[in-house]
Amino acid sequence: MxxxxxxxxxxxxxxxxxxxxxxxxxxxxxxxxxxxxxxxDAVQTNANIIWTLLAAVLVFWMQAGFAFVESGFTRAKSAAHIMMKNLLDMSLGALSFWILGFGLMFGASTGLWIGGDHFMLSPDNGTADGQWEYTFWMFQVVFAATAATIVSGAMAERTKFSGYLVYSLVISAIIYPVFGHWAWGNLLIGDNSGAWLAGMGFNDFAGSTVVHSVGGWAALAGAMAVGPRLGKFGKDGKARAIPGHNMPMAALGVFILFMGWFGFNSGSTTTADGSVSRIAVNTFLAGCTGGVMAMFFSWFKFGKADVGMTLNGVLAGLVGITAGCATTTPLGAIIIGAIAGPLVMYSVLFFDAIKIDDPVGAVSVHGVCGAWGTLAAGLLHENLFTGAEYDLGGAIFVQLTGIVTAFVWTFVTAFILFKIVGATVGLRVTEQEEIEGLDLGEHGSSAYPDFVQAGGSAGYSAAATKVSSHV
Known part of the structure; x- marks a missing residue:
């Protein structure tokens, strides 16, 4: 021409x-x-891929944070066992998510409200769609690993390693992906009929419920199924403190988790654009406010500013903002964190009162505060601050529907799973192994060999006998 x-x-x-x-x-x-x-267009596509993969790396780094928090909040004699659980629930979970979980969660819906394709994902890397599917899988698999590892803390110091491995396979292959399909099944395939919660308008942008509450309710089922640690509850029914061995390690874990949360929330845009900035600000404000409020409430309640409660308050604020981080204002984020901080403290005390032993407060941080954050995403939507049209009653109904559905599905399936594991491969270690520590009993090694050699098995046994005599 x-x-x-x-x-x-x-x-x-x-x-x-x-x-x-x-x-x-x-x-x-x-x-x-x-x-x-x-x-x-090509530059934007490549920027989206790079940003999403960078966010995935940040979320992956959160695994170290979870391991440090759980280990620091528990006793030295099971520290290596805890590291093994956190490493293997991620590793086995990634394999089961690739084989089955990703397809159930993001494949085209079947008549059973689950995905029916994209199993053993292997798209053509020479196409833009294929490159994006690899990127999307990488981002989603670290979310699945987060949901799986939450349970480890609630079952710490008495769970059999082989039984925990079975759980790790199933939650990443079935439990997490099925609910994830209902809420997020339209993220890869836009018109997906099985994503019925998404179709209702369920607002859980980065996973207060989809990730954290699913992990939290599975943790509740696990803690109930495995039972409390020896010596946790006395004859009077009151909970006894079992101090963690390394609070600086736990604090470092919280800092690592806080850092990773910027990838968790901001990365959920899967788009490299300006929207990530407000999400980052909201995330930061909610986490800080949660920690401050938990500190003050623990100070008032116990007469001292409790370190463990303050650390969990930070995590509670972060979990709380995860659902509404993209749809609320900075003021809304502060309100969410301000309620999450004291909520996690009173939730921990509640579960102690009903004799559910959760050494790290995982159920309270992730289950309870995840539910609060999901509800808050409806209550504190930005439209309420700007005066735009917004159906508050309808939004609350949809959010509650998602919260209740997540609890029923996750708790029931996880509890059944743990009971089956307990009746087959076994869920709880022997009393002697628990007394000596799971590092020795389950792995024949120790996180702190010099410390263990100085104390020895006899030392642990004597200490346990002394505790038992007062129970």
């Missing part, structure tokens, strides 16, 4: 030459504009 216009320009009259020059300029500009548009 450009050749014909050029010939017209050379052979024609002055007027024709002028018209030809204008047409040639228009065609050239149009071609350049189309090329620039294509280049801009």
């Amino acid at each position: 450009r050749k014909a216009i050029s010939e017209q320009f050379v052979r024609g009259s002055g007027a024709k030459r002028l018209a030809g020059l204008g047409a040639l300029t228009l065609v050239a500009a149009s071609a350049a504009w189309a090329q620039d548009e294509t280049t801009a």
